[in-house]
Amino acid sequence: MAAVTSKSGRIPPFVTLLLLAITTLYPLGFVASTSFRHKADYLRAPYRWPESWSLDNYVRLIENYDVGRAFINSALVIGVALAVTLVLATLASYAIVKLDLPFRRVFAGSFLSVMLVPSQVLIIPVYLLLSYFRLVDTLPGVTLVYIATNLPFAVFFMMTVMRSVPDVLIEAAKMDGAGPLRTLIDIVVPILRTSILTLAILVFLAMWNELIFGLILLPSEANNLLTPKMASIGGRFVSNQPILMSGLMLTSLPPIIVLTFLSKYLVSGIAAGLGK
Amino acid sequence: MAATATGSEAAAAAGSSHPATGQSGERGFALLAVAPAALIVFLLLLVPILGALVISFFKTDGVTARFVGLDNYASILTDRLVHAVFLVNLQFLIAVPLVLAVATLCGVLLYEKVLGWRFFRIVFFIPSVLSTAVIGLMFKSTFAYDGPVNSLIVAAGGAPVSFFSTATLGVAVIILALVWSGFGYATLIILAGLSSIDREVFEAAELDGASWWQRLWTITLPQIRRVLMFVSVINVIYTFTSLFGFVFVMTAGGPGYSTTTLDYLIYTKAFSSADMGSGSALAILVFGLIGLLTLLQARVARSKAD
Incomplete structure (x- = not known):
């Protein structure tokens, strides 16, 4: 709406947006600042600015609840699952969209x-399947499930962007004697690298925030992933806000870092996803 | 889907029209390239979905199994608990118009490109990248008996409220969490929809002397009705698929079953009552419901566009 023309007319929208932004930022700021203060200091004046800052809550969380281990588990599982998902989705979409693939429409x-x-439909049979192969409560098992559950969207996304790659370029590479794999690596992937980054962010967020499979497939403490772990132990800390807040901080930090530095790619991906 | 089909037909036609030397090599490579993804999806998604369908006809705890035909479906459809939980689930639909209203407001205001709109856009999106478990725990501690909200109530001279031991208040807090976590994503979609409107439409209306509100109701919102429909659809679907995290950390479905949603019920049925058959039947029914909603709403959106 090239609507609000006068300078003064711009103030009400700004104030409304600012108020809404405060409802988002204030709770997050509260979580962040509380996570760095002692329980006694917090109880004395929850809303006042902390008198002293310390990392004690984080240290306690990591020492007593094995949260560091969970963080490493998450990093390993998601690192592998994300990489495999991106490679397989790129290969599959390239074959479906750009190559002479038999049974293309079936694939x-x-x-x-x-x-x-939805994952609720899958939890029971996937649990039975993994237990048949003795993969329940193993990191490779949940890695496989994360790859499988994210592949369909990843392939769909890559198929959509793959269509934007001009066929002329691929034909030209073929004329130069490049095989299909060489063409994919040298021509197609460089053209699509920002799209692949957008997809990587979306899949990372989905995996990092996943809850149901993480809870069910990794029951023993040593194998817990971070988000499911916080979900199951978080309730115990309601009487100790500062330590709960440090747990929430650790769990939200990776997504917030991704959003802070890569929001451009995320926003454009969401906007483009609608064009379908 | 239609676009995929025509696109691939055209490509297939193009492929067969020039029998280049490396043709069979390319076909072989194409099959190899699609095989790993296809195999994983087949084994870990398609087989389990069919598995869920099969299990739903059995009474089983994972070790022993007995074929019971449609008994699981019959008992679920007549189960008073399932009816109650379905009604609980419907209460969460209140979140849909709330998300729509807040997101439309934000979208329209951001579209005016007021000072700092890029910053606001990202700030509103922060809750969307956080886990529902994190958001649930934030709301749980905010509304805890000795939490910030209650200390405000006490400071104002009131008596502390036990939010999670009454059904209505528990549902209300979860709805609040749902709106808080979802409006940023909806805002981005609405903003993208607004950006695709031809600016001349607004300029013409402005010349006609239409007020800001008149333009909002008669031009802006009708122009993006498909986008608004899309946002409604996905949010309706969220209330059937994405409440698990909130319920899990905030109320565990209680008090009683008053905040138990369908997705949470599937989880408890499958892994607490050792009855995977009826858990699967319920999952299949919920899946069917979601599929039906998607088709129905897609049809509504299409007919409105015509």
Whole structure:
């Protein structure tokens, strides 16, 4: 709306947005500042600025609740699952969109048809399947599940952006004698690198925040991932706000860092996703 | 889907029209390239979905199994608990118009490009990148008996409220969490929709002397009705698929079953009552419901666009 023309007319929208931004930022600021103060200091005046800052809550959380281990587990599982998902989705979408793939429509249709299946439908049979292969309570098991549950969307996303790669470029590479893999690595991937980064962010967020499979497939303490772990132990700390807040900080930090530095790619991806 | 089909047909036609030397090599590579992804999706998604369907016809605890036909479905559809939980789930639909209203407000205001709009856009999106478990725990501690909200109530001279031991207040807090976590994403989608409107439409209306509100109701909102429909659809679907994290950390479904949602019920049924058959049947029914909603709403959106 090139609507609000006068300078003074711009103030009410600004104030409204500012108020809404405060409802988002204040709770997060509260979590952050509380996580660095002692319980006694917090109880004396919860809303006052902390008198002293310390990392004690984080140290206690890591020493007593094995949260560091959970963080490393999450990093390992998601690192591998994310990399594999991106590589496999790129290969599959390239074959479906750009190569002479037999049964192309069967493949494309299969990926798309399972894209919207909610995880509740899958938990019971996936649990039984993994227990048959003795993969319950192992990190490779949950890594496989994370790859599988994120692949359909990843393939769909890559198919969409793959269509924007001009066929002329691929034909030209072929004329120069480049094989399909060489063409993919030298021509297609460089063109799509920002799209691949957008996809990487979306898949990372989905994996980092996943809850149900993490809870069910990794029951023993040593194998816990961070988000499911915080979900299950968080309730115990309601009487000790500062330590709970340090747990919430650790769990939210990776997504917030990603949003801070890569928001450009995330926002453009969401805007583009609507064009379908 | 239609676009995929036509696109691939065209590509297939192009592929067969020039029998280049490396053609069979390319086909082989293409199959190899799609195989790993296809195999993983087949084994870990398609087989389990079919598995869920099969399990739903059995009475099983994972060790022994007995075929019971449609008994699991019959008992779920007549189960008073499932009815009650379904009604609980419907209460969360209140979040949909709230998300829509807040997000439309934010979208329209951001579209005016007021000072700092890029900053606001990112700030509103922060809750969307956080885990529902994190948000749930934030709201749980904020509304705890000795939490910040109650200390404000006490400071104002009131008596502290036990938010999570009454059904209505528990649901209300979860709805608040749902709106807080979801409006930023909806705002981005609405903003993208607004940006695709031809600016001349607004300029013409402005020349006609239409006021800001008139333009909002008669031009802006009708122009983005498909986007608003899309936002409603995904938020309706969220209330059936994405409440698990909130319920898990905030109320564990209580008091009683008053905040138990369908997705939380599937979880408790499958792993607490050792009855995977009826858990699967419930999951299949919820999946069917979500599929139906998606199709129905997509149809509504399309007919409105015509």
